[in-house]
Amino acid sequence: MVQRRHEREARFLVxxxxxxxxxxxxxxxxxxxxxxxHRPATLPPLTDLDVADAASALAATLETERRxxxxxxxxxxxxxQRLEQDLIVAVESHRKNGRPSLIRDLVTALxxxxxxxxxxxxxxxxxxxTYLNLVERTLHENARQTGVxxxxxxSTSRAALEAPTSEKINAPSNSGKNIIVP
Numbered sequence: 313m314v315q316r317r318h319e320r321e322a323r324f325l326v327x328x329x330x331x332x333x334x335x336x337x338x339x340x341x342x343x344x345x346x347x348x349x350h351r352p353a354t355l356p357p358l359t360d361l362d363v364a365d366a367a368s369a370l371a372a373t374l375e376t377e378r379r380x381x382x383x384x385x386x387x388x389x390x391x392x393q394r395l396e397q398d399l400i401v402a403v404e405s406h407r408k409n410g411r412p413s414l415i416r417d418l419v420t421a422l423x424x425x426x427x428x429x430x431x432x433x434x435x436x437x438x439x440x441x442t443y444l445n446l447v448e449r450t451l452h453e454n455a456r457q458t459g460v461x462x463x464x465x466x467s468t469s470r471a472a473l474e475a476p477t478s479e480k481i482n483a484p485s486n487s488g489k490n491i492i493v494p
Contacts, residue, residue, distance in 0.1 A: 320435075320436055320437075321436065321446055321449075321450075324428075324431075324432065324435050324436055324446075325428075325446075325450070328424050328427065328428050329424065332420065332421070332424070333417065335414070335417050336417045336420050336421050339403070339406070339417055339418055339420075339421040340421040340424060340425065342402060342403065342406075342421075343367070343399060343402065343403070343421055343422060343425050344425070344447045344450075344451060345402075345451060346398050346399050346401075346402035347363055347395065347399075347425075347444070347447055348444075348447050348448050348451050349398070350394070350395050350398045351444055351448070354391050354394065354395075356390075356391055357391070357441070358391045358392075358395060358441070358444060359391070359440040359441055359444075360429040360430070360432055360433060360440055360441060360442060360443040360444060361389075361392075361429070361430070361440065362387070362389055362391045362392035362395060363392075363395065363425065363426075363429035363443060363444065364425075364426045364427075364429040364430045365387040365388055365389060365392035365396075366387045366392040366393070366395040366396040366399060367399070367422045367423070367425040367426040367429065368385075368387075368422075368423075368426045369385040369386055369387040369392070369396050370385075370396055370399050370400060370403075370422055371418075371419045371422035371423050371426065372385040373385045374407070374415055374418055374419050374422070375419055377415070378412065378415055378416070378419075399422075403418055406418070428443055429443040429444075432446060
């Protein structure tokens with residue numbers, strides 16, 4: 313049963329991240345870590361659709377900003393708005409100091425997060441927190457396999473980008489990395 317779940321999750325995750333650059337993968341992990349850190353503190357409980365809404369709103373804000381227009385898009389539900397604020401904090405230092413290509417990479421990582429959180433319950437046959445559970449399991453398993461005492465979900469957001477390569481999520485790319493799936 314567990315083995316089949318792992319296989320389904322791998323078939324779900326690999327297409328989402330296989331074509332991301334190393335920096336996009338790092339930003340994707342940063343976003344997932346921020347989501348996992350945010351989840352326990354939310355009332356009402358966070359759902360996958362809240363994650364999709366928050367990621368979509370922040371991506372839209374960054375896309376609008378790239379076009380030279382300052383307009384903040386906002387998530388529609390209160391839990392999604394709170395998550396959006398946490399995501400803003402997590403990416404703010406990277407966004408302010410980054411080149412335009414970094415903004416594009418952030419948008420790509422956010423859009424992948426949005427797509428994953430919208431599709432997870434359908435593809436993985438779960439409830440409205442299927443993606444959130446997958447993120448927590450994946451981050452916990454990655455931390456356990458790399459020997460990190462604290463999973464990335466509980467570490468600082470800056471550390472997720474500055475961690476040695478062995479502590480980052482490993483996803484298939486042109487460099488031949490492997491994905492770590494629970």
